[in-house]
Amino acid sequence: MVVSLAGQVALVTGGGRGIGQAVALDLARHGARVLVNDTGGDLAGRGTDAAVAEAVAATIREAGGEAAANAGSVADYEDAYTMVKQAVDAWGRLDIVVSNAGFLRDQALHNMKPEDWQAIVDTHLTGAYNVLHHAWPVFRQQRYGRVVLTSSNSGFIGNFGQANYGAAKGGLIGLMNVAKLEGQKYEVMVNCLGPGAATRMTEGLMPAERAAVMSPNLVAPAVTYLCSPECHDSGFIVEAGGGRFGRAAIVRNQGINLERPDADAVAARWKEITSLEGAETWWSMRQTLAEREAERAGQAAG
Template sequence: MSIRFDGKVAIVTGAGAGLGRAHALAFAARGAKVVVNDFGGARDGTGGSSQAALAVVEEIRQAGGTAIADGANVADYEQVLAMVKRAVTEFGRVDILVNNAGILRDKSFAKLEMGDIKAVLDVHLMGSINCSKAVWDIMREQGYGRIVMTTSSSGMYGNFGQSNYGAAKMAVIGLMNALTTEGRKNDIRVNTIAPVAATRMTADILPEAMLERIQPERVTPAVLFLASENAPSKTIIAAGGGAFAAATIVETAPVLLPDDDVTPEGIAARFGDIANWATARPYEESGHQVQSFLKLVCGM
């Protein structure tokens, strides 16, 4: 079965280079009309230029595709609203949103300035919220939408010097979880990619030989799958170099302690049972997790 996007309109943020560029080119090659969004700033978010987005649009047009460039700063909701309005004016609809835009301001937590924290949260988390909110009603009215968030192993598992980035990247998973539930009745499916790729974000932390094996184009197929008509929802795919894995949040089965043992010491004594990962499982929604506790504690 061939995955195509004929008649679909995709917005890809941060699409002037790296992963976003690869995503935009691939959507266009498979028939989508693409809004190539890029603020054009430096890796830390400073500056701004439309040249990168325009260059990607020209690549798409030269290959016979359809695209427009947009320089909206995803951290600015009014600019995002204008971008989405322009997409609808130009193409009539918005079917796909890939929240890819990002910046880095890596420092140990002790050295981080509050401005560094806010700047990273504004782009990664608020940028994803702003763009998702701007397309949400359109997708609801259409009865169709696909949104792909971008997380990171730094958020899921932690990394030194990236507390701001990691916090934002874990937060978009929470956003995915909530929007999956709210979007279900209108066929809005929300998923997340966790990429390992050679981009300007990783250029100075990995050796050249490794970077050559993890080009962005080898992550993009997972994004297209997660944005396709038959995509799953509430799914995290980790991708790098042509290798793919699924990730999820799991929780062990709750252990009910006798009343006399509901103490710190009682928890310490039974912690091996509480943290028995052989019993771990994911939950579809938060209510299911709450029900598992109520069933055990109250016999419901």
Template structure:
């Protein structure tokens, strides 16, 4: 069945170039009305120029689509609210939010200033929260919403010189987990895209052969699936070069050491058993972990826990 977005309204941040532009064009080609958000800053977040956003709007309109531009700085709550207000004034709803805007200020942690650390977190994490938070009540009222947060291998697995970026990108998973739970009853589905692509921020880091393979257009099909009518929720989708994979967070079954005095030496001696991947599982929420640990400790003492269920 063809995935379409007719009559859907989408806000895509950082949509003036690279991945955001590709995502916006992909949505527009399938019928969505677009808000092209781009501050027009340099890759380190400095400067401001709305010409890139305007060019993408022109491209969409020339192809017969509907789009408006907005140059909100996603880390500025008032500017984000203005963008959402203008979207509602134009079309009366917001169905899709693609949080893609980002900057880089790479340095090793020892050499990085906390101002640079804070700025990157502000744009990636607080910016994503600002845009999603402004759209959240709209989505709840209309009982429909699709939200994508953009993570990265730097957040999921680490990358030298990117403590600020990696911390912000790892935070996307935590934000997704909670918003998935809170949005479920209102048909708001929240996912995370972890792309590897040739963009302004990565073009100097990739060999030319790899750069050609990792075009943004190879990732956008995954994004379109994550914001579709029948999208999943709470998925971390890795994407690059037409390759797609799902990242999952597992917890081993673990062991119980609560019978008697618990010492660091016992933990050290038991670490191989603690780390045994047999019977590892995904947990649905934080309280699932609490229940698991309490259950195992109770079973070791011959107790029967009553959770009041």
């Protein structure tokens, strides 16, 4: 096995069910010691059941691996601290964070109550911050870390009725983009996942024949790779579902310079301004500004 996580320690949030469970089991199969976090709540994020995380930890132990359970909520800053501390206290390090915990409170925008907006943002976006914020000092001290933030197509391109969820999932892309820069000199790679799997979250949303080929086990290999020392890419959005693996990206075209910029000039050249022909990904604001500066200096010299 090329991809080995022997000796490593992983925290998987929302690891008690669905994709998180498949990921926790796969990380363990590759040698990681796993702290399985899950509140065990319902699909709307209400209630708790400590047995949900414990069952996955027990499955790992029964298979000869090492695992423990944590029933805290990622939305709670102190709980997030406690889960990081639990992993470090148990095994002396923390190499991997898979931020995956989540639930849904779908409503069309005009019907979405503030508490349903807040609960989703608190868990999917602030929850990722809470865990990363506490894991980061450990990563810096170890000079090593791997992070996967579970995002969604709802954030990349939108899904009707998911303003709260899409905003939170899109926000994870911003979090990744900054964390990838802050982690660069400490060998911390931060990537986003766009999964697709038949879980309780997608029950009824996929036709039965599609659901049958969308096992969460088909998402886990991408996460395990991204969490491994083999992966040296950071800032990628990786898609995985039903056996398809791919990459999505925010790209940027070359743009054009308008001599007399006014709304009429923008209207006249809108097609060129918005064409994605030759568009490329880019790495950071600092690098982009440096490239612009060099371009301007070149033009002035020429």
